[in-house]
Amino acid sequence: MGILEIKNVNKRFGGLQALGDVNLSVAENTVHAIIGPNGAGKSTLLNVLVGKLIPDTGSVMFDGQSVLGRKPYEINQMGISRVFQTPEIFGDLTVLENMMIPIFAKRDGAFRMRAIGAAASEREVIEQAELMLESLNLADARHDHSAAMSRGNKRRLEIGMCLAQEPRLLLLDEPTAGMARADTNNTIDLLKQIKDERDITIAIIEHDMHVVFSLAERITVLAQGSPLVEDTPDKIKGHPKVREAYLGESA
Amino acid sequence: MDAILLQILNGLDKGSAYALIALGLTLIFGTLGVVNFAHGALFMLGAFCAVTLNRLLSLGFVPEDASATSVGGFSFGAAKETPYVEHWFGESVGAAIIDWSVPLSILFAIPVMIGIGVIMERGLIKHFYKRPHADQILVTFGLAIVLQEIIKFYYGANPIPTPAPEAFRGSFDFGALVGFDPNTIIYPYWRLVYFAFAALIIGGVFAFLQFTTFGMVVRAGMADRETVGLLGINIDRRFTIMFGIAAAVAGLAGVMYTPINSPNYHMGMDFLVLSFVVVVVGGMGSLPGAVLAGFLLGILESFASMAAVLETLPGINQIVIYLVAIIILLTRPRGLMGRKGVMEE
Amino acid sequence: MLGLTKKDFALLLVVTALALFAPFILNPFPEGSGMAQFNAGYPDLMQRFAIFGIFAIGFNILFGLTGYLSFGHAAFLGVGSYAAIWMMKLLTDNILPAMLLSVVIAGLFSLVVGYISLRRSGIYFAILTLAFAQMSYALAYSVLTPITGGETGLQLKLNDPRILDAALAPGERANANLFGLDMTASHELYFGAWQFTFNAGYYIAAACLILAFYLSIRIFRSPFGMMLRAIKSNNTRMTYTGLNARPYALAAFVISGMYAGLAGGLMVAMDTQVGPERMFWTASGEVVLMTILGGAGTLIGPVLGSGVIKYMENIISKINGSILHEWFSWMPDGLEDALVTLIYPFVGKGWHLTLGIVFMLVVIFLPGGLVEGGQRIGRMFRRNGGASRAAKDIAEQRNPAE
Numbered sequence: 001m002g003i004l005e006i007k008n009v010n011k012r013f014g015g016l017q018a019l020g021d022v023n024l025s026v027a028e029n030t031v032h033a034i035i036g037p038n039g040a041g042k043s044t045l046l047n048v049l050v051g052k053l054i055p056d057t058g059s060v061m062f063d064g065q066s067v068l069g070r071k072p073y074e075i076n077q078m079g080i081s082r083v084f085q086t087p088e089i090f091g092d093l094t095v096l097e098n099m100m101i102p103i104f105a106k107r108d109g110a111f112r113m114r115a116i117g118a119a120a121s122e123r124e125v126i127e128q129a130e131l132m133l134e135s136l137n138l139a140d141a142r143h144d145h146s147a148a149m150s151r152g153n154k155r156r157l158e159i160g161m162c163l164a165q166e167p168r169l170l171l172l173d174e175p176t177a178g179m180a181r182a183d184t185n186n187t188i189d190l191l192k193q194i195k196d197e198r199d200i201t202i203a204i205i206e207h208d209m210h211v212v213f214s215l216a217e218r219i220t221v222l223a224q225g226s227p228l229v230e231d232t233p234d235k236i237k238g239h240p241k242v243r244e245a246y247l248g249e250s251a
Numbered sequence: 252m253d254a255i256l257l258q259i260l261n262g263l264d265k266g267s268a269y270a271l272i273a274l275g276l277t278l279i280f281g282t283l284g285v286v287n288f289a290h291g292a293l294f295m296l297g298a299f300c301a302v303t304l305n306r307l308l309s310l311g312f313v314p315e316d317a318s319a320t321s322v323g324g325f326s327f328g329a330a331k332e333t334p335y336v337e338h339w340f341g342e343s344v345g346a347a348i349i350d351w352s353v354p355l356s357i358l359f360a361i362p363v364m365i366g367i368g369v370i371m372e373r374g375l376i377k378h379f380y381k382r383p384h385a386d387q388i389l390v391t392f393g394l395a396i397v398l399q400e401i402i403k404f405y406y407g408a409n410p411i412p413t414p415a416p417e418a419f420r421g422s423f424d425f426g427a428l429v430g431f432d433p434n435t436i437i438y439p440y441w442r443l444v445y446f447a448f449a450a451l452i453i454g455g456v457f458a459f460l461q462f463t464t465f466g467m468v469v470r471a472g473m474a475d476r477e478t479v480g481l482l483g484i485n486i487d488r489r490f491t492i493m494f495g496i497a498a499a500v501a502g503l504a505g506v507m508y509t510p511i512n513s514p515n516y517h518m519g520m521d522f523l524v525l526s527f528v529v530v531v532v533g534g535m536g537s538l539p540g541a542v543l544a545g546f547l548l549g550i551l552e553s554f555a556s557m558a559a560v561l562e563t564l565p566g567i568n569q570i571v572i573y574l575v576a577i578i579i580l581l582t583r584p585r586g587l588m589g590r591k592g593v594m595e596e
Numbered sequence: 597m598l599g600l601t602k603k604d605f606a607l608l609l610v611v612t613a614l615a616l617f618a619p620f621i622l623n624p625f626p627e628g629s630g631m632a633q634f635n636a637g638y639p640d641l642m643q644r645f646a647i648f649g650i651f652a653i654g655f656n657i658l659f660g661l662t663g664y665l666s667f668g669h670a671a672f673l674g675v676g677s678y679a680a681i682w683m684m685k686l687l688t689d690n691i692l693p694a695m696l697l698s699v700v701i702a703g704l705f706s707l708v709v710g711y712i713s714l715r716r717s718g719i720y721f722a723i724l725t726l727a728f729a730q731m732s733y734a735l736a737y738s739v740l741t742p743i744t745g746g747e748t749g750l751q752l753k754l755n756d757p758r759i760l761d762a763a764l765a766p767g768e769r770a771n772a773n774l775f776g777l778d779m780t781a782s783h784e785l786y787f788g789a790w791q792f793t794f795n796a797g798y799y800i801a802a803a804c805l806i807l808a809f810y811l812s813i814r815i816f817r818s819p820f821g822m823m824l825r826a827i828k829s830n831n832t833r834m835t836y837t838g839l840n841a842r843p844y845a846l847a848a849f850v851i852s853g854m855y856a857g858l859a860g861g862l863m864v865a866m867d868t869q870v871g872p873e874r875m876f877w878t879a880s881g882e883v884v885l886m887t888i889l890g891g892a893g894t895l896i897g898p899v900l901g902s903g904v905i906k907y908m909e910n911i912i913s914k915i916n917g918s919i920l921h922e923w924f925s926w927m928p929d930g931l932e933d934a935l936v937t938l939i940y941p942f943v944g945k946g947w948h949l950t951l952g953i954v955f956m957l958v959v960i961f962l963p964g965g966l967v968e969g970g971q972r973i974g975r976m977f978r979r980n981g982g983a984s985r986a987a988k989d990i991a992e993q994r995n996p997a998e
Binding site for chain 3: 286375378383384385386388389390392393394395396397400401403404520524527528531535565566567569570573574576577580581584
């Protein structure tokens with residue numbers, strides 16, 4: 001029994017079968033990559049997992065509880081955090097404030113009025129946030145506007161913000177898309193470090209095979225809305241079906 | 252039955268005005284992605300085009316041969332001015348031209364309003380495409396204040412009566428025409444003219460968008476601004492022209508509305524708020540939605556003004572449009588005919 | 597001090613000092629001099645400074661922090677005013693219950709409006725609030741005439757019940773008071789040719805302003821305030837950080853509605869009357885304007901913005917043709933006439949034209965308002981280290997040791 005169990009999930013958009021009978025199990029404390037050519041349904045699947053889309057049929061269970069019909073913030077509070085393709089951070093806030101918000105969310109839940117005490121006197125929250133920033137090598141920038149950071153640092157901050165919530169499942173949507181090689185390698189190193197240091201399950205959607213094979217312990221190949229193969233990276237590498245899906249009929 | 256028809260007819264003129272303003276708002280929002288709070292001011296400027304032309308045409312001079320009317324040293328008629336147009340074209344033609352000043356203003360208003368629209372877009376709106384919607388709302392709100400204050404300075408605060416041509420003043424028995432009892436449905440001529448005019452303009456705009464290449468590009472732009480932006484070709488200029496057209500549509504709506512309601516400087520603001528509600532009810536970004544909602548809400552308002560309705564729900568005519576808008580936005584946030592994904596969270 | 601950082605406390609002190617010494621600061625010119633027309637230290641205007649300051653401070657908590665642009669906040673001010681006048685008619689002339697009720701009623705009303713309007717965002721939200729406000733205006737103007745007095749509005753009358761108050765002696769008028777302190781009571785201080793007026797009503801309003809300002813600092817610096825800024829900055833990240841943005845925005849909406857209600861209650865406390873025009877949407881536009889002009893999202897901005905607009909309104913609308921001629925009389929005749937003709941449309945009744953132009957200029961060139969303008973000028977003077985200054989400011993206000 002995996003921490004995430006997707007069973008018989010179907011989703012249609014008009015005439016297009018975006019997801020067809022998806023069955024997928026993600027085991028706890030593994031790094032599971034979902035790959036596939038464009039239009040294979042990776043993003044649709046991700047949006048189902050975070051509550052942005054509701055599938056037509058099927059079930060999605062996280063740690064024994066259904067996520068279907070729950071709002072994105074509720075699913076997040078269950079322990080699923082999401083990293084976006086383009087980093088989504090609070091650009092108008094300082095780096096430290098960015099890091100404080102998920103810690104507040106973890107401590108106070110989805111809504112709590114704390115309108116009178118000063119944020120600056122929340123020592124515990126600030127300490128936790130600074131600790132996290134140090135581990136990300138972002139401590140020097142903590143009073144900078146986060147919008148002014150480099151793309152690579154924004155990515156680090158976003159991943160850090162997700163980790164600050166201590167999620168059980170971390171979803172990554174093409175975390176290195178549009179990045180320079182150096183930034184990509186930094187991100188891979190960061191994710192490896194996270195994997196080694198924490199009890200955390202990571203599901204990653206990725207185009208870049210270098211990233212996938214550096215990180216993944218299991219890989220599911222999605223094609224035309226359905227899982228084609230699921231196996232270890234070594235087996236996937238030489239799999240004829242995978243080559244066919246990626247290179248087309250001619251292969 | 253005849254009472255219902257009467258209310259529908261009564262709702263048509265306001266509905267037409269809502270539909271025309273909402274059409275322009277939607278065109279601008281759909282193509283340029285800009286929320287134009289100054290659109291009501293364009294309607295008002297159109298109305299004042301009619302006022303201006305009327306004044307220009309009525310400009311006169313005291314004839315040289317005024318002595319003909321003077322008796323015993325007192326010149327009774329001396330103060331009477333003769334309009335230049337009567338002098339140039341003869342008395343009867345000249346008088347007819349003045350009498351027809353409102354319809355003639357259409358010819359005057361089209362170039363003026365397109366000009367104002369283009370200047371507005373190039374001079375101001377263009378710089379706000381990439382700014383947040385709040386900034387667009389605020390800057391056009393400021394512009395609306397400026398425009399209406401300029402008009403107030405030159406034309407004063409009081410409404411200026413601008414009559415329809417003699418031939419269209421008064422009312423006729425519409426009921427008798429369509430087979431009801433005589434004298435049950437008396438309808439002013441000009442309102443019918445206004446409705447026909449609005450229908451013509453709306454038809455014209457739709458035909459333009461449907462059957463010309465220009466229109467095709469604009470429609471494609473409304474469907475997916477980013478993709479059309481990628482095509483690149485002259486899209487900026489097309490949008491400028493589109494803004495000019497939207498300004499002209501609002502202006503013409505204003506020109507023809509002057510005989511129904513004497514124009515004043517704040518008429519634009521009054522119509523703007525309701526026109527926004529119309530756009531939202533119709534569905535942000537949907538042209539047919541804007542037209543449909545305009546007429547529906549105009550007619551609804553007219554029904555709510557019936558004596559029988561007001562007896563049970565006093566004052567409902569004042570708020571019915573807002574109520575409907577709130578209910579629609581909550582139950583069907585996309586509006587009547589709005590497409591998915593336009594201005595949604 | 598008072599739970600504030602040094603910097604914020606200094607800001608509070610500045611506002612407090614400005615409010616307390618306003619009768620001096622605003623009357624710099626001796627009576628009877630040519631410049632006396634630029635004095636603003638008379639009770640009526642000073643009260644409006646304070647009241648609109650409160651209104652704008654509240655609006656800023658919504659718009660400045662969350663970015664939700666409400667075009668209907670005048671409705672809450674109006675509702676507060678109606679609640680206050682009824683309290684003064686039915687219960688007592690004492691303004692305290694009236695102001696309390698106006699805050700409560702405006703809070704409840706904004707809860708309803710906010711609950712519905714916040715289901716949409718962006719333009720839809722602006723239009724929804726606008727529709728609600730216009731509907732309230734229409735209701736107050738017509739349907740609810742028995743409650744609102746329709747077009748003429750409501751005033752205190754001799755035959756109001758006022759069940760807590762003793763009957764009026766013959767010839768006595770009902771006066772708004774705070775435990776017997778008459779709002780219209782003034783003390784005049786003469787200092788040579790200068791005259792300063794200390795008005796009870798103004799000081800009540802000023803006390804409310806200081807309190808309102810203090811509360812807004814606390815809200816700005818609180819975790820709640822941080823959440824509100826997060827909504828404005830990135831709603832998607834907010835949601836995917838497990839936070840439900842809507843109750844946060846609603847709380848901000850209600851708080852700003854209560855501020856508006858307080859302002860409305862104070863208005864009634866000062867002039868004991870109310871009319872529906874107070875709720876018209878141009879009145880909602882005005883508070884947007886004040887906030888933007890001063891600097892949305894800054895603490896001091898709304899206070900500055902409302903002060904500047906109310907001062908300009910008062911002074912500029914007083915200038916007329918003959919005053920202009922007087923000013924430029926030292927010029928050659930032709931030039932004088934030309935200048936007067938040029939300036940005339942912008943003064944007197946043309947005040948709104950000036951207002952509209954100023955507003956456009958601010959939105960176009962200075963979206964951060966006067967505060968940003970001041971910062972830009974400040975930066976010009978101390979170029980070196982300018983970039984790290986902003987970061988240092990934040991570092992200072994964050995420092996919990998203070």
